[in-house]
Amino acid sequence: MRHHLILRVITKLLVGTIFLFALYVQFHGDYSPGGGFQAGVIMAVGFILYGIVFSVAKAQKVFPPWLVHKLIAFGVLLYSGTGIFSMLMGYAYLDYTAIDPQHPSHGQHLGILIVELGVGITVTGVMVAIYYAFASRTPVLSDEDW
Amino acid sequence: MLAITAISVVKTRSLFAIVALSGVFSLLSALLFITWDAVDVAFTEAAVGAGISTVLMLGTLALTSRTEKESQKSNFFPLLAVILAGAVMIYGTLDMPNFGSSDTPVQTHVGPDYLQRIPQDIHVPNAVTAILASYRGYDTLGETAVVFAAGIGVLMLISGLRRRRNDDENEDSSSDTEDTT
Numbered sequence: 487m488r489h490h491l492i493l494r495v496i497t498k499l500l501v502g503t504i505f506l507f508a509l510y511v512q513f514h515g516d517y518s519p520g521g522g523f524q525a526g527v528i529m530a531v532g533f534i535l536y537g538i539v540f541s542v543a544k545a546q547k548v549f550p551p552w553l554v555h556k557l558i559a560f561g562v563l564l565y566s567g568t569g570i571f572s573m574l575m576g577y578a579y580l581d582y583t584a585i586d587p588q589h590p591s592h593g594q595h596l597g598i599l600i601v602e603l604g605v606g607i608t609v610t611g612v613m614v615a616i617y618y619a620f621a622s623r624t625p626v627l628s629d630e631d632w
Numbered sequence: 633m634l635a636i637t638a639i640s641v642v643k644t645r646s647l648f649a650i651v652a653l654s655g656v657f658s659l660l661s662a663l664l665f666i667t668w669d670a671v672d673v674a675f676t677e678a679a680v681g682a683g684i685s686t687v688l689m690l691g692t693l694a695l696t697s698r699t700e701k702e703s704q705k706s707n708f709f710p711l712l713a714v715i716l717a718g719a720v721m722i723y724g725t726l727d728m729p730n731f732g733s734s735d736t737p738v739q740t741h742v743g744p745d746y747l748q749r750i751p752q753d754i755h756v757p758n759a760v761t762a763i764l765a766s767y768r769g770y771d772t773l774g775e776t777a778v779v780f781a782a783g784i785g786v787l788m789l790i791s792g793l794r795r796r797r798n799d800d801e802n803e804d805s806s807s808d809t810e811d812t813t
Contacts, residue, residue, distance in 0.1 A: 612783030620691035
């Protein structure tokens with residue numbers, strides 16, 4: 487897509503906005519619609535858009551596959567680790583009161599934030615990994631093929 | 633409009649147009665969810681259905697052909713199966729309470745309890761997030777594990793981690809020899 491000037495300029499503008507919106511959906515999920523799943527998908531869309539317009543190789547330079555694969559597991563570990571943390575503190579598994587026993591509601595708030603972050607990281611990782619897996623098998627198409 | 637989109641998906645032969653139309657279908661159903669006040673679901677539908685799956689379908693298209701094969705078999709039995717399944721579903725909805733009525737199990741069982749407890753327990757304005765991540769934390773953990781498993785499955789099937797390891801060992805070997813190893 488070397489000659490698609492408009493596409494490339496607009497993409498450069500949009501990718502940052504998409505990431506910002508993903509972060510907003512992620513960390514504002516307890517006040518407004520959205521949460522980890524949606525934020526993860528939006529975040530992944532940012533990388534995928536970059537990959538489509540500029541080339542998968544460039545996207546992989548920004549967000550290398552080994553990091554993506556580690557992040558997939560890290561999100562799940564963050565989620566289940568929160569549960570194990572509350573068990574170690576003497577509460578039930580995934581009882582977020584353990585994070586701040588003096589203010590149970592603060593603990594709940596933080597706990598939700600952390601597990602949603604875990605969900606978001608995993609979803610981002612999986613979506614980007616699936617995209618990489620598809621795109622790196624694709625023979626390079628010329629624009630006329632579409 | 634949903635019905636029109638669905639019919640045109642069935643009628644069209646070009647897979648590229650079908651992928652685009654299924655994106656349209658997702659967006660329309662997201663609008664439908666918004667009119668039902670299910671904003672979180674609408675958000676997910678718009679992001680996942682219209683966004684990611686369209687891109688992934690296009691990625692698949694690039695690997696395969698772009699037009700559908702003409703069907704050889706008769707359409708009679710599939711049509712019969714669809715009509716039967718549809719009739720069973722419509723029969724099932726006859727037992728359901730009226731849309732929006734307030735004395736259904738959905739409205740009277742645990743829903744009000746959650747809505748009353750969330751302000752004291754969690755102080756989170758978005759009840760959907762509170763239920764999802766706190767009261768139903770196990771379920772969400774399970775969902776995350778499912779996403780994780782799906783991602784790992786796709787990676788093992790089509791990304792070829794072993795092949796990439798071979799790439800690292802002999803960088804300049806051609807793609808044909810990599811496939812055979």
